[in-house]
Amino acid sequence: MSARGDLLMIVHRIPFPPDKGDKIRSFNQLKYLSGRGWRVHLCTLADDPDDMRHVEELKKYCASVSVEPLNPKLQKIKSLSAPLRGLPMSAAYFYNERLQRRVDEVLQSCPVSAVFCFCSPMAEYLRRSSLQPLARGKERRVRYVMDLVDVDSDKWRQYAQRAAVPMKWVYGMEGRLLRRYEREIAGQFDATLLVSVAEAEIFRQRAGGGDSIHAVSNGVDLDFFHAAPGGEGMPGARISFCGAMGYRPNIDAVCWFAREVLPRVREALGEVEFWIVGGGAGEEVLALGNLPGVKVTGRVADVRPFVWDSQLAVAPIRIARGIQNKVLEAMALGVAALVTPLAYEGLEAQAGRDLAVAEAEPEAFAAAAVELLRDPEKRRAVALSARRAVTERYSWEGRLRMLEDLLADDVSERPPVQAVP
Secondary structure, three states, X not given: OOOOEEEEEEEOOOOOOOOOHHHHHHHHHHHHHHHOOEEEEEEEEEOOHHHHHHHHHHOOOOOEEEEEEOOHHHHHHHHOOHHHHOOOHHHXXXXXXXXXXXXXXXXXXXXXXXXXXXXXXXXXXXXXXXXXXXXXOOOOOOEEEEEEEOOHHHHHXXXXXXXOOOHHHHHHHHHHHHHHHHHHHHHHOOEEEEOOHHHHHHHHHHHOOHXXXXXXXXXXXXXXXXXXXXXXXXXXXXXXXXXOOOOHHHHHHHHHHHHHHXXXXXXXXXXXXXXXEOOOOOHHHHHHHHOOOEEEEEOOOOOHHHHHOOOEEEEOOOOOOOOOHHHHHHHHOOOOEEEOHHHHOOXXXXXXXXXXXXXXXXXXXXXXXXXXXXXXXXXXXXXXXXXXHHHHHOOHHHHHHHHHHHHOOOHHHOOOOOOOO
16 A cells, blocks of 8 residues: 555554553554554653563554653652643643654654644643644644544543542542643644544533544454354353453442442342453452452453453443443453443444443342343343444444544645655
8 A cells, every 4th residue: 555644643652552442542543544554653651661562563553663651650740730830730741851852853854744642631742842833824734633532621520529528629620621721622633533422522512613523433353352262151150341440430330330239239149250350450449359259350461261251241330431442342252241321322332232231320230230140042142233233333444434534634635744944
């Protein structure tokens, strides 16, 4: 395939390995764009020292790769002063001067025809650049696209609603600052992406600019995530949850399910196990392993066997929105999924046929789980329908065509890009 042009891609977290929601999305975007002929210059951060060993893997997809290590403790301290400058703390947390220099080098020395930022704080690298790349006018020949993924300001608002003082104040302040920041970004970039139609509509209401706001959903790797060769897994009753366990909505989900829902399920059915699969678990999640029937695995090399060995995959999400990779993957793996309305929002799937949806209320969610665990034929029918649904609608290639169209908008009609003096 002929080259499409040079693309600067700025990502807040190194997109490999694709083992958590944001990295799954950013890696598949990188892989797709590289496969479509873009010369990708990747500038990114690594907040886990172990991730630095994956740089060589990323070079397979990129014309150049720049990864700067990020010290979470130090960056948290640095970010505390951001509100004094009117900035959200997350914008300061993900800012690195060495990475800024590399971004400027790419903009100055390469014929960049498009810039793609993943996650709102990465806009800082364009806003702070001495080259003023976001300046509008006749000289602007580069296409700028921002993938917000979720409306993070609304997520912080939800955190504030559930937190106690003083964190309630901190989260509320971050939500307000980030809301203003997101609105400014929407005015500076040519296109802003959200992960679902529902998220895009929320953002339109907050930021205006409807024509430049687009929904670009997640997909699923249908070759890797396939139904188990031997049919339904381990005998007995096992429920699984897969996700990054350092992520607050996931922490809330498993704590609520383990403490409020699982005891009701076990009261009805006996020895039901709940497996929490994913890395980054802190003390609160690890402590759940002391509860009857709860197993906490930590990071695993491959989540598939844990899902295959369960009769039911759950996504009891009560905070945040967006397309849940864990749900798409369970559906692709041929395992019946039970989700809350927030986890269902934005999915192109039929409730009751492709997956089960129950309110985030202990009795209702437990009753739905018990019903599915008692009825293997219904579980099998839901699982088969789920696999068909994701196969028909959720290939990454199909989902990401709009991203390429937005990056390439009128590129062929523009004069060659000149290096910024």
